[in-house]
Amino acid sequence: MCELGTLIQNDVDVKIIVMENQRLGMVREFQDKLYGCRHIGTILENGNPDFVKLAESYGIEAARAENNAQAKELAQHMLQSNRAFILVCNVDPETPSI
Numbered sequence: 764m765c766e767l768g769t770l771i772q773n774d775v776d777v778k779i780i781v782m783e784n785q786r787l788g789m790v791r792e793f794q795d796k797l798y799g800c801r802h803i804g805t806i807l808e809n810g811n812p813d814f815v816k817l818a819e820s821y822g823i824e825a826a827r828a829e830n831n832a833q834a835k836e837l838a839q840h841m842l843q844s845n846r847a848f849i850l851v852c853n854v855d856p857e858t859p860s861i
Contacts, residue, residue: 767821770847777847780838781814784854792859818849825849 770777782788791805818825824846828834834852841848 764817767818767823767847771821771823775847776845778841778844779847779849781849781851782854783811783814783851784856784858785811786856788859814849814851823847823849825851827851827853829853 769775785806785808787805787807791802794800794802794805815825815827824844825848826837826840828837828850830853834850837850841850
């Protein structure tokens, strides 16, 4: 989170996309492949912050995409911005991360 403050203090034009699936995706995939789908500590249904509100608390423009059409539209908006921007894309938890 401190990095977000650094972006603002130094007026850095960085674009960040958060693929939010309520999981520690790669860890969960390792548990699927190596440990017979026994999942421990990978579900974050109530543990993730609201990344849009977090960004906005730093004065960073942010948006959430609920579907692919919104993601495409918001990505275009993000790329036209001359400021830091965080785009949060909701992703189905079962979508592979790699």
